[in-house]
Amino acid sequence: MRIAVIDRDRCQPKKCSMECIKYCPRMRGGIKVIEISEDDHKPVISEELCVGCGICVHKCPFHAIHIENLAEELQKDIVHQYGVNGFRLFRLPLPRKHKVVGLLGENGIGKTTALNILSGKLKPNLGHMDHEPSWDDIIDEWSGTEAAEFFKTVADGRLTVSYKPQYIDRLSYHKGTVQDFVEEMGVKGEGLEALMGRKMSEISGGELQQLAITIATEREADIYFFDEPSSYLDIKNRLEMSKKVRELARDRMVVVVEHDLAVLDSLADIVHILYGKKGVYGVVAGAKGVRHGINLYLSGYLKEENVRFSEEITFEKHPPREIREKETLISFEGLRKTLDGFELVVESGEIAKGDVIGILGPNGIGKTTFVRMLAGIIEPTEGSIDTEVKVSYKPQYLTAEDKMVSLLFSENKRHFHPLYEKEILLPLGIADLFDKNLTSLSGGELQTVAIAFCLSFDADVYLIDEPSAYLDAKQRMKVAKVIKRIMEKEAKAALVVEHDVYFIDMVSQSLMVFSGEPGKRGLARGPFSLRQGMNEFLRDISITFRRDEESHRPRVNKVGSTLDREQKAIGEYYYEL
Ligand code: ADP
Ligand code: ADP
Ligand code: SF4
Ligand code: SF4
Numbered sequence: 001m002r003i004a005v006i007d008r009d010r011c012q013p014k015k016c017s018m019e020c021i022k023y024c025p026r027m028r029g030g031i032k033v034i035e036i037s038e039d040d041h042k043p044v045i046s047e048e049l050c051v052g053c054g055i056c057v058h059k060c061p062f063h064a065i066h067i068e069n070l071a072e073e074l075q076k077d078i079v080h081q082y083g084v085n086g087f088r089l090f091r092l093p094l095p096r097k098h099k100v101v102g103l104l105g106e107n108g109i110g111k112t113t114a115l116n117i118l119s120g121k122l123k124p125n126l127g128h129m130d131h132e133p134s135w136d137d138i139i140d141e142w143s144g145t146e147a148a149e150f151f152k153t154v155a156d157g158r159l160t161v162s163y164k165p166q167y168i169d170r171l172s173y174h175k176g177t178v179q180d181f182v183e184e185m186g187v188k189g190e191g192l193e194a195l196m197g198r199k200m201s202e203i204s205g206g207e208l209q210q211l212a213i214t215i216a217t218e219r220e221a222d223i224y225f226f227d228e229p230s231s232y233l234d235i236k237n238r239l240e241m242s243k244k245v246r247e248l249a250r251d252r253m254v255v256v257v258e259h260d261l262a263v264l265d266s267l268a269d270i271v272h273i274l275y276g277k278k279g280v281y282g283v284v285a286g287a288k289g290v291r292h293g294i295n296l297y298l299s300g301y302l303k304e305e306n307v308r309f310s311e312e313i314t315f316e317k318h319p320p321r322e323i324r325e326k327e328t329l330i331s332f333e334g335l336r337k338t339l340d341g342f343e344l345v346v347e348s349g350e351i352a353k354g355d356v357i358g359i360l361g362p363n364g365i366g367k368t369t370f371v372r373m374l375a376g377i378i379e380p381t382e383g384s385i386d387t388e389v390k391v392s393y394k395p396q397y398l399t400a401e402d403k404m405v406s407l408l409f410s411e412n413k414r415h416f417h418p419l420y421e422k423e424i425l426l427p428l429g430i431a432d433l434f435d436k437n438l439t440s441l442s443g444g445e446l447q448t449v450a451i452a453f454c455l456s457f458d459a460d461v462y463l464i465d466e467p468s469a470y471l472d473a474k475q476r477m478k479v480a481k482v483i484k485r486i487m488e489k490e491a492k493a494a495l496v497v498e499h500d501v502y503f504i505d506m507v508s509q510s511l512m513v514f515s516g517e518p519g520k521r522g523l524a525r526g527p528f529s530l531r532q533g534m535n536e537f538l539r540d541i542s543i544t545f546r547r548d549e550e551s552h553r554p555r556v557n558k559v560g561s562t563l564d565r566e567q568k569a570i571g572e573y574y575y576e577l
Helices: 019-023 055-059 072-077 111-118 135-141 146-155 169-173 178-184 205-218 235-248 261-267 290-299 367-374 405-410 420-428 443-456 473-490 501-507 530-541 562-570
Strands: 002-006 034-036 043-045 065-069 078-081 088-090 100-104 161-164 223-227 253-257 270-277 281-284 328-339 342-346 349-352 356-360 382-385 391-394 461-465 493-497 510-517 521-528 545-547 554-556
Touching (some): 002 043, 019 043, 055 065, 072 078, 078 111, 100 111, 100 261, 100 290, 111 253, 111 281, 135 146, 161 205, 178 205, 205 235, 223 235, 235 253, 235 261, 261 501, 261 554, 328 367, 342 367, 349 521, 356 367, 356 501, 356 530, 367 461, 367 493, 367 521, 420 443, 420 473, 461 473, 473 493, 521 530
Parallel strands (some): 100 253, 161 223, 223 253, 342 521, 356 493, 391 461, 461 493
Antiparallel strands (some): 002 065, 034 043, 328 349, 510 521, 545 554
């Protein structure tokens, strides 16, 4: 089966010379493979007439065309297609009572499409664009399957749904207090007592996320959807969220999309991997147990379908050997900062050239305050920093200016180091976004651009606050690699504030640990070795990890389990010795 997909946002017939039509060998031979649509004056490719030579794909100056050959048997499994030459979704995940079902796949692969179909927001067209099937047709098509039973409840409006949306930043535009908002939503807001009097515009991202999760959880429904519930939450909150969501599944159906794999591991019972080509097509693979499913995802290979969908990702079971003797790049001594009601004390420390330092700690403990002091944005109340260094900073919360991505980079080019194109823009695929406006980017795309922009500057220290937010697991790995490489090559240092343990594991060479009482006082220690840093941090929050036998990836231990108790007794919270 051959599919032709045209990205209609990319295609710009006014700016090209219609290379697709000009060079198509079949068109030249007089066969009308490509026609111009009367609606948007953009090309439409006939999949029946196209021979799949791929010439148009290479000739289109805006990379708007994709031609893919897919296995014939997929055709019967098409669930939805967004118009002629549009993205296609094959197969669906199936929600189950008493189970948390997780969706695992890169951005643009169809997860939201699948969620929208399951929640009844989007009626699947089974690939028919000329005559949209009725619910009866759809249920007929799937008759005899569990999906048919499920969709009967969707079709007759019996299924009640509660949805935690992906982007929660927008909630901060609401006027009034958290109390007002909770009342407007018709829920109680249990556990949010401390937030009630605060204005919606003034609470942090982590607090907005907790609010959104509480609202979705308290609503009465048959099925609950949580789209990326962990963004902006610290590790403790992530595991608490996971517990709360699992409790819901005791007598209801729950479906989640989550890219923090350590969290997904403790959150879901079953996972469906989605593979395919982003923006072109997505296939929902069969249900797997969560442990096996995540291992398969990390291995990048689905045996039963015989598809390799990404590179393998590996983890170190044992702490890496120390390589010290590095040159100091920046040092700080006796730093203290008081803000009204909050005090941060930073033990003396130094940052070495080439180092990537992971910064661990709960929300509200002073991590951003520390980073902002290093960046020279705020002055310490006491103590000193070697301020000879130039700092490039990626903030936690991003706002998009009305500007083309290409312009953002070209107008700052004179401030960039020579490796920025080869080592940053290329591996992060930024050129693909050049023709887009910053305001039109998805959350993941905007995050990638912000990271690339920060890393491109010719600076000494890079401060990167929560780079994983809205990135899929694959993008996280890529970003971790890019950060590491550029620091090594350029002998610069990076400080990365992050809550995703797998990301921290991949990116860090040493760790700083923040502890104390959130909102009141924070103490920053380190940099430590990975082993010591993980132990210090995990002891504070009383969480241990074991290693998966197959993939060696860290997995959260159940509190009080034999392993949890044994590891706590010997003080090894993360690595095997
Ligand atoms: P994910 O949630 O995995 O990021 P989505 O389901 O949001 O993926 O989108 C998958 C693809 O479907 C997108 O890359 C886009 O090309 C296409 N798509 C999504 N929504 C629409 C729409 N309303 N119209 C046309 N195409 C769409
Ligand atoms: P983290 O990055 O660890 O989440 P922050 O450094 O952002 O923590 O904040 C630590 C504490 O300092 C929080 O309680 C926050 O409310 C407070 N705080 C941060 N910036 C200011 C400020 N400009 N004025 C008053 N308090 C602040
Ligand atoms: Fe031009 Fe490419 Fe669109 Fe064809 S697909 S009209 S070559 S932009
Ligand atoms: Fe024409 Fe080849 Fe493109 Fe098909 S793949 S539309 S035959 S150029």
